[in-house]
Amino acid sequence: MRAPLAARAYRLAPSLLMGALLVWLVAIPLAFLVLASLRPTGFPLDAGLTFDHYAEVYGSPGLWRLIGNSVVFALGSVAIALLLGGGLAWLVERTDLPGAGAVRALVILPMATPPLLMAIGWSMLLSPRAGALNLLLRDLLGLAEPPFNAYSMPAMVFVQGLSLTATAFLFLAPAFRNMDPSLEEAALASGASGWMLARRVLVPLLSPALLAAAVFLLIVGFVVFEIPGTLGMPARIFVLSSQLFYLASEAPGGLPLYGQVSALATLLLVVLLGFGLLYRRLTREAARFRTVTGKGFRPRRMALGAWRWPALGFACAYFLLAVGMPVGMLAWMSLMPYQVPPSVAALALATLENHRDFLDSPRVFEAAANTMLVAAVSATAVAILATLIAWFVVRLRVPGAAVLDALAFMPVAIPGVMMGVALIYVYLTLDPIIAIYGTVWILVVAYTTDYLSFGTRATGGVMAQLHPELEEAGRTSGAGASRVLRRITLPLMWPAIAAVWIWVLAHAMRELSIALMLQGRDNRVATTLLWDWWQGGEPTRAAAVGVWLVGALLVVMVAWQLLGSRLRRGSG
């Protein structure tokens, strides 16, 4: 049967419109990026064709160092995150850890601490000259030299590992929680020892979740800029993301080396998209094995015995290292007129000057307003787009659904710096037509694109769990598509959509690298202000901004947590 032309156009319209939008948001910037790497000037629409940038980048003697650094940084921090996050998840979900519920709730604290602030906090603690912890340990132990150096690869790996731990925990806790205990019991009943149980049953059962978490974290490990930028760049230790930033904004000649940036970014893009594909394959397999039996079971909880308190100590130590010490340090510094290590004597210096300054300055007010505006608009845009895409892909299965899904997923593998550079190309080129370069709207475009992958995964997952008969019942009741969407689909999806909105809000508020790349006259946000003050040698004013940012993020994360628990209760 051939549908008439009008009917076919009607059927294709959603795919075409959404496809065009996604191509505009995702594919065009990447195409510009690749194009720029082949232009002598480094600008995509200029004339000429050259491989010089590639020769320059890939022939440079430092390339292997750079790649080596990046791999060590990513692997090291992911290993730490999986170890800590997996350990915490296991303790919370499968053992009789005292206060397991509190630990689970407190995981939002590290989520509310932007990596940038964690890095600044730790550099205040461990900087070789003035680090408070360094000085304390030196005096206590009578050492000649401060024992630690914040501006080193081990410190970068350590802080990044701490910062990824909460994400690892969120990935692994459900896997531990949903593991059917009868599988463990069957192994124990057949005489397996504890070690055999772990090796032969638990690890294979968990391996899909572990692998998915590892691949996702690796992507993040290659993409992040905040910690390598804060702790690595002062010591000239570069990873790919910070090298991109360096070439694009602080290159020796003073002019951005866009051609080289693009040539380097192209390699990274290929690697990361490979990881992205792998991750999608892994999670799709995992979803296929997930069967909801509706049979409630109580997981076996292992008795920790004498290890209960050391285990709790481990959990507390994590929170102390990831949140307590760095944020406490920030709070302290925000009260100081200049960088002074905490001590009773220094309390006399305490002043609210930085906070007052923060609240009074029009520059700060503008940055705060921009932050809220950009975060709220991007969150709304992502929520709407993600819902529509999930609806098209999961439910309507429009023609080309797989392409839409893939396009929406790609941004997860694009480093912020790269996204920033790509958007510079697009909107600098189009400035005469779409004049958003240097305004907050270019940030909105960037964040909407960047967080779309998270948004579509979340809404798509929830939509896949909604029984299609719920909507079909609406249609056979005589309701048209829009009424079904309005009265049935959206109300049922509402908690998930709201959770996406809040998640994007929080992440847009704490994002640094994109904002930095796209920084112009009119679009300063809280994180760029913080960065400028930190880099400009005003650590105490930066600390005050940081404290307010953490406060705001905490409010948002608590809201997210509450919504999440309502969502779980609603679907259970």
Place this chain on the structure above:
Amino acid sequence: MLRIRGLVKRYDRTRADAFAVRDVALDVGAGEFFTLLGPSGCGKTTTLRCVAGLETPDEGEIRIGESVVFSGAQGRVMPVARRDIAMVFQSYAIWPHMTVAANVRFPLEAIGIRGAAAERRVAEALEMVGLGAFRDRPAPLLSGGQQQRVALARAIVKGASLLLLDEPLSNLDARLREQMRVELRDLQRRVGTTFVYVTHDQEEALALSDRVAVMRDGRVVEMGSPHDLYLRPRTAFAARFVGQADLLACTAARPEGGLLLLHTALGPVLSACFPDAPGPRLSLLVRPEHIEFAEEAASGPNLVAGRIARTVFSGRLVEYVVALDSGASLRVQGTSGRLRAEGDAVRLRLPPERCVVVEGLPEDAE
């Protein structure tokens, strides 16, 4: 009321043989309770969804009342919302974010009926399914049986002339299922709507329906009243699918005084129920409850002798497996009024009017 011709639906267009439904033709009269019966995966749901408009068929024509809702030849597809139907789903599909009354009111809102008129009809529909007291209850706080009734009320409230039901009772436990079966039949009588009902439970199909279509591999193999399907099926598949049956390969020998003489593994058997033009592959159908135990001295046609090989006692009924002297074996059902022991010698009579010749060999019915 409903007329389907040449319906074809393929899910996998890349494979030529992957039919979910092939060449289905049906006619359902107004006010009829019509059932599609068949094993899992035979295309019952697909057929029903094509009628509802939730799937678009590849070929054929579907007419509901006077309106053509689908025509492959003319490229016509009427949107679901405009079809004069209502549907009850296997999962009930009760909207969890609405109350019972809001669920039932929804179809009325969709066709633009509001206010007091809508309230009255909602109350009527809820009364009809015995849920008058539950109208303001949030829908998730209902038991399975109550949710099922809400789904029914929601389907009858707008007075569509065709009601489609996809295994509506399969999620209920056995006792509730029996009870709902009776209520469903009563409800259909009272509202007088045409029902098209899908099930794979043959007892349910026979108990509820005016007519049943037996489906297999996307085709309708046989259609008829429950009575005819059970007592005078035409195909080996339908014979076995609607109830317990022993099928024996047979060949037609010659007519004998209005009956047909058959050669079977039991020896010669006379049948009073046979096709006008029997094909080459035939089976003899005898249902265990139709076989009689005969007196020692009895004489006449269709008598066979054997020994009881096995008995299965289930209270009201006793099932015997009889090993016949000819080497074949037959299942026979008796009552617990007179019990027989394993090893007893027995003589069996197969009443000619209950010896049915069906098309197809016994293995075709698997």
